[in-house]
Amino acid sequence: MKLTVVGCTGSMSGPKGAASCYIVQTATTTILLDLGPGSMGQLMNHIDPAKIDAIILSHLHTDHCADIIGMQVYRRWLPSGPLGTVDVYSPGDGLHRTRQIGGDGADETYAGEFDFHTVAAGDTIRVGDMSIEFFDAVHPVPAVATRITGPEGGVLAYSGDTDYCEGQVAAARNADLYLCEAAFEATRDTVRDIHLTGGRAGRIAAEAGAHNLVLTHLQPWTDPDTVCAEAREEYAGPIAVAIPGGTFHVTHPSTMES
Structure with a gap:
């Protein structure tokens, strides 16, 4: 499998790129x-x-789903003709949230563009040749971690937004690549049950036996060197920081190919 980072700035778009x-x-x-x-x-x-x-959609906070309206416009109004529906999976009510973002009333169903599905920890879906499992995350709104297994056995785990929890460890268990948020710095951010520090991201990766750790969702004021150093105190494997346009090849047996 190939992972391409389109955007990775935490909590908002940033000066160097898009949000998640x-x-x-x-x-x-x-x-x-x-x-x-x-x-x-x-x-x-x-x-x-x-x-x-x-x-x-890992969850329905705006910094993770706002451009679904851009996708809807693209799929409905492309000059060559409407594109039809695509499946959208999210914890919570994705249809209601999309209406909120678009400013649309209850008569707008987006039925020509999207087929909405609600998922929760314990659910498994299949999309093409990928098997996708969902696990618990800890965040102020319903949120999930995602574990994707490709056709050749490579495993990519994505934390979404979360604090430390056993669901994250389960999602990242022996993953070839764990794409994990690290929005907080330990000496600056003491609030819990919202985001991970680099140290807590590293702890999850170590407990899970993940083979590679990629830190993401860093806010514009979060220092990559700081969260990497925190992660290194907990995790001995390869660590990288996501950047817009960056690519990783998720292989099994695993290597940090980028």
Whole structure:
């Protein structure tokens, strides 16, 4: 599988790129993880949005789903004709949230563009040649971690937004690559049950036996060197920081190919 970072800034779009959005691809299947602010335009630098097979939203905070309206406009009003529906999976009511973002009334169902599905920890779906499992996350709104197994056995785990929890350890268990948020710095951010520090991200990766750790969702004021150093205190494996446009090849046996 190939992971492409479309956007990775935490809590908002940032001076160097869009908020959370990631492309996961095999030879036959393409899915999106999250569609944060600014991601729709950047997505078109990497793939034709018409070619995606599913959208998975880790949760429904705006910094992870705002550009679903851009996707809806693209799919409905493309001059060559409407594109039809694509499956959208999220914890919580994705249809209601999309109406809120679009400012639309209850008569707008987006039935021509999206087929909404609610998922929760314990659910498993299949999209093309990918098997996708959902696990608990700890956040102020319903949220899930995502574990994707590709056709050749490679495993990508994505934390979404979370604090430390056993669900994250389970999602990342022996994963070839764990894409994990690290929005907080330990000496600066003491609030709990919202985000991870680099240290807590490293602890999850170590307990899970993840083979590679990629830190993401860093806010514009979060220092990559600081969260990497925190993670290194807990985790001995390879660590990288996500950057817009960065790519990783998720292979099994695992290597940090980028």
